[in-house]
Amino acid sequence: MKNILLLLFVFASIHCFSQRRSFKNMTEKNGKIGIGTKTPDELLTVKGKIHTQEVLVDLNGAVAPDYVFESYFLGSSEMNPQYTMLSLDETATFIEKYRHLPGVPSAKELETDGLYLKEMNLLLLEKVEELMLYTIEQQKEIDMLKEKVSKIED
Template sequence: MRMQKRATGNYKPFVFEYSDGNITYPVVQISPDSTTYFYGKVGIGTTDTKGYNLAVAGSIIAGQIKVKQSSTWPDYVFSSTYRLKLLLEVEKFVKQNKHLPEVPSAKEVANQGLDMGVTQTASLKKVEELTLYMIELKKENIALQKRVQKTGTKMIAII
């Protein structure tokens, strides 16, 4: 199908509508700038959108995906009031639950799907916590090296 405006002046959007005989419902609007607006939910390869505005049965490829979310970004991990779990607490949780704290399990993901924004936030939080653990371990390492050097110096003095 091809639509072409032959008159001069401002272009207006083209609207596909559905009517049940009493009421007319807009379905799709195509604007002159090539913007397409769908009224209601859109299914690609499916008619069951499961309540989502867009449902795709199959794979999706994109050059970029931006997820806008309202949840708090985990920079609070670097706050002086943040309580970093002890590694032994994390180990106990992992042994019992077979996944990291505050990260969904494989079973939860299989049953409920994966929210990319929530998952990215949780992953970054874990990276930030790991960074804090590494800093802590580095400080402990430096302290131990100093103790070994002092002990070594004392040993040489004794010999």
């Protein structure tokens, strides 16, 4: 990711110099580049909007949430041993008490700390996988109840 950002900076530099434009809002400090800021705090800091067609985020050791299915079907997960899927009742109780999903930062935390795209995308995928399993369980129960009703009606 750092290489991509550096490459983008180089191309932007070449383009601007070839067009004889100046870098009005660009700063370089301690090897860090700031656009719209004089105090960059990361390799590339942009104060403002960024327009791009695509962003690739490397996992760099992060675990994709297939551990949700592994834990559900096998009873535990080697990928993420501490993971446990809450029941719908436990989830409802948590939401009622804290007003946000379990494992997901609250609105206040997000406002204070911001969010990291990789972490949030993996967390949201975990929640999607849990939702899919809850839906499958509910469909099985619906099918079973339909069958019981059908037998009663006959």
